Amino acid sequence: MATIRRKHREPVRPLQRDPGPWSRLVIDWLATLAVIMVFGLVMLFSASYTTGYLRMGDSFHYIKQQALCMMIGLGCMFVMSYMDYRFLRKMAVPGYFIVLVMLAVTLTMAPLNGCRRWIRFGGFTLQSSEVAKFEMILLCSSLAAKAPQIEKYDPARRVRVTPHTWFYVRVWKQLIFPVLPLLPVIVLLALEPHMSGIVLTVAVVGTILLLSGSGGILTWVGAGAAGLMLETLLSHVDSIPYLQDRLDGWTQDLSKMTDQTVQSLYAIGSGGLTGLGLGNSVEKQLWLPESTNDFIFSVVCEELGFIGAVLIIVLFVLFIVQGLLIAYRAENLYCTMVGIGIMAQIAWQVFCNIAVVTNTLPNTGISLPFFSSGGTSLILLLAEMGVMVNIGRNGERAAQQREAMRAQHEAAKAEREADRASRTIDLDAARRAREV
Template sequence: MERPAKKRRYDDTLLVVVIILAGIGLILLYSTSAYNGETKFHDSFYYLKKQGFATLLGIAGMFIVARIDYHRWVPLANLGYLAAIALSVAVILVGDEYNGSKRWLSLGPLSFQPSEFAKVAVILFLACLITKNVKKMDKFRTLIKVMLPVLPIVGLVGASNLSTAIIILGIAVVLVFVASPKYAQFIWMGAAAAAFLTVFLALESYRLERLAIWRNPEQYEKGYQTLQGLYAIGSGGLFGRGLGQSVQKLGFLPEAQNDMIFSIICEELGLVGASIIILLFLILIWRFFVIATRAKDLLGAMIASGAMAHMMIQVILNIAVVTNTIPNTGITLPFISYGGTSVVFLLLEMGLVLSVSNLVE
């Protein structure tokens, strides 16, 4: 008698929330970017069409990756790590500069942001490295051994994209923290990170200038974007002006569809709408946690924990920047801010986590 075919089952809540966020992201992006698209490209759908194509591509990739056993990616982890370093070097040497930031590589008519690939590559690489060294994670030298390979990527990415470098370093710290049975040694790591950050900020005057702008944005010309974002948040009130009714996106808030999109969400949908978006991200992070705790092995737990750290750090930092809680570092809001490379690799990362969540009945 033949055994019934094995049926694949994924974390339905995670999948539904990802699809909802991707769909809401497209709606909010169009609302935020229509004016800029019409003004710059004579097409109010310009940004939506590009983001929509990237989202569909990412969703297709997500389902493909979700069907692949995540253990099959282990042999490619080192290659992905080396590719991330090579692409980061290429950005420094031959990268394209937009709006004063050198973060992109051009591949014919397409532009590609290697730092987004680096986030996923680091999660997979560290998950494999920690799994190999799990029995020695109580030793400080093992923590150093695990963290050292991340520093070249952090340094290379940080040369042109400090915000992404902070996220990558944060992902690494969280993964090591989760895998380590001893927590006291993280005091030394925290002290070393604080010293490194102090030196890193002091190397470039513009980084120190950002601190001054953060403290008194009204006294600096570069504080204009921050102030306009705060005006948008304050004018939204409890229920907002209504979807599509933002005033600040009409040229007052530069490039509103990018890092500062959360301020337009607050203006149009108010505190209630912004809270719903935050709630969706909290559900997403909660599902990552559940998947990590129920994973079949350590590798799966590390992959889910890496995705959880990535989402948690990026969402918190973006909202903190928009509300001027921390200095402006140019961090996008996952699934919602404009960026084709970002949404594609985010969705591929979600596919990897769905693969971990896969249960066989």
């Protein structure tokens, strides 16, 4: 009787004892992150001590919360830096259903300013959309990495790929299938409503698909069409009153702008080249709404001026470029796509936050990473940074293994050539020896 032999799979442990050696790139990336985090704490304290004293009776209210969440986040970062990426990939599907439950539970919570975005338990709050962004990075990367490639169907490019095969691979497996899990998340976020969460989640998933080559030219065409139609689509959104008010305030007319945008531009303009000095912002004295969160960059511009604002932008650009290099040197395609997704989340949040405070985009609730107050966002971001460290160390280990194998093959090849040379008879030398 024939028996079916199953391939033995080594069990995947959640944590790795040694993810791999530290590369210079990962160390430099962590140094840039440390500078950004310290810079963010200093600016948050400067932007929040007045608000904390007037509203909470404690000038250190916001900075104490942020420092506590940063300590928790650093602990999560340390744990995630040893989390095996194979375990994360294995848990991507169960984690997706957990996130859907969290988003559904969020809809049952009491509204705040007309929105339901936080799960409250005891004295703690959890913003489920932040968890959803991280989960969609893991799941979308896993689905896209498993998608077949056209080259595997036609490795030598000698046989023409049929239209049916091309459609199945390029459209269904590489494009539609990885995006399908995003739809329930978008629906649940729209019910909160949380439009900025939808924008960021869609942008991150789209970036993963674009930079991984999923869908080929179709993905790039779709992204370009979405960019060209963005303003047109936004101008026809009228189902959510508060969103429509913000879109109506997206104008160059100061008399029609929202109060937040007007005060933000005042802060940026009064900062000038060098700023008013650290701690000397006027707009943070309850003139500028959300000065500790969404509009903290305006306070940075007012106190540190154009020079300080450019310095922060350069730091973020350097941080993102270093992170993308870590991702592209990862051990496999899945790790590369996860790294791209994490860095894309940072990049999109920085871009959207700065675009909002400068009136380049309509007013949305998108925070500035590592600067804005917000416990859930900071903890999740630092956990993602731990995943990046794990990807970088595993990538360095794999690179060293490949280099060792290459050196071993070169040594074996040189040994074979030397052995072949030692066995080769030199006819001229043999004739001379014979004549003697």
